[in-house]
Amino acid sequence: MPLGPLPAAVPPSWYLTLSAILFALGVLGFLLRRNIITVFMSIELMLNAVNLSFVTFSYVLKRNDGHIFSFFVMVVAAAEAAVGLAIILTVFKNRQTLEIDEVSTLKN
Amino acid sequence: MIFAAIAVICGISLVVQTHPISSALSLVGVMGALAALYLLLGGEFIAAAQLVVYAGAIMVLFVFVIMLLNAGTEKKMTVKPLGKYLGAPFLLLFFGMIAYMIQRILPASSPVIFGAFQGGTAEEIGRSLFTVYLLPFEVTSVLILIAILGAIVLARKEVD
Numbered sequence: 001m002p003l004g005p006l007p008a009a010v011p012p013s014w015y016l017t018l019s020a021i022l023f024a025l026g027v028l029g030f031l032l033r034r035n036i037i038t039v040f041m042s043i044e045l046m047l048n049a050v051n052l053s054f055v056t057f058s059y060v061l062k063r064n065d066g067h068i069f070s071f072f073v074m075v076v077a078a079a080e081a082a083v084g085l086a087i088i089l090t091v092f093k094n095r096q097t098l099e100i101d102e103v104s105t106l107k108n
Numbered sequence: 109m110i111f112a113a114i115a116v117i118c119g120i121s122l123v124v125q126t127h128p129i130s131s132a133l134s135l136v137g138v139m140g141a142l143a144a145l146y147l148l149l150g151g152e153f154i155a156a157a158q159l160v161v162y163a164g165a166i167m168v169l170f171v172f173v174i175m176l177l178n179a180g181t182e183k184k185m186t187v188k189p190l191g192k193y194l195g196a197p198f199l200l201l202f203f204g205m206i207a208y209m210i211q212r213i214l215p216a217s218s219p220v221i222f223g224a225f226q227g228g229t230a231e232e233i234g235r236s237l238f239t240v241y242l243l244p245f246e247v248t249s250v251l252i253l254i255a256i257l258g259a260i261v262l263a264r265k266e267v268d
Binding site: 009010011012013014015016017018020021022024025026028029032033035037038040041042044045048051052055056058059060062063064065067068070071072074075076077078079080081082083085086087088089090092098 | 112115116119120122123128131132135138139142145146149150151153154157158161162165166169170173174176177199202203206207210211214217218219220221225227228232233236237240241244248251252254255256258259260262263
């Protein structure tokens with residue numbers, strides 16, 4: 001599909017660039033946001049960005065090991081989401097807050 | 109290209125939105141765009157798994173917890189004027205640098221053509237999963253079991 005000056009098919013390095021940008025956005029959200037659920041979603045964004053580079057390298061090298069690996073990343077992310085959200089539920093039940101700055105008992 | 113633009117826009121929206129539900133919907137947009145990109149790169153199975161596992165199951169879990177906890181808009185964080193005016197340009201500069209460095213380091217290669225790589229079908233993935241990667245695959249099932257038990261133990265009501 002021709003889209004003006006933008007090329008429709010791009011080399012793999014563009015996919016890696018997109019992956020790096022998404023990962024940077026995930027780090028940004030992880031550091032800047034104060035809501036614990038949004039922080040958690042930023043982590044998922046980072047995992048997704050890494051998956052994209054796995055699949056891209058898999059395409060470049062013409063092997064499907066990258067696909068297997070990103071499949072395992074998905075499985076681990078699912079397990080992590082289940083446990084993490086259970087922890088968030090428990091924290092909310094004990095403290096009635098979702099702000100990460102207010103959950104700082106370990107600090108001193 | 110289009111899907112990359114969708115992914116980046118939704119990613120920015122995820123970080124910028126103040127309400128968790130908006131962030132969650134942006135994340136669904138990112139995952140949908142990424143699934144399309146996986147399909148372009150020849151990963152049919154991974155694209156389907158992305159849609160089912162990530163955009164389906166995990167995001168439903170997120171939205172469910174947001175609804176359950178009645179999460180509201182988070183407090184505005186105080187931004188210094190320096191960060192307010194220089195933040196966006198520096199971010200763009202940073203992304204430009206990333207793009208430039210990746211283009212410099214990698215050798216020039218031919219564009220990605222849909223259908224050029226056939227190793228990502230469910231058949232091929234399944235064959236690798238059950239021969240070369242059999243042990244990690246089985247260990248994963250133990251991991252999932254532990255995660256289920258952990259989630260139940262953490263989230264149940266205290267009974268004693």
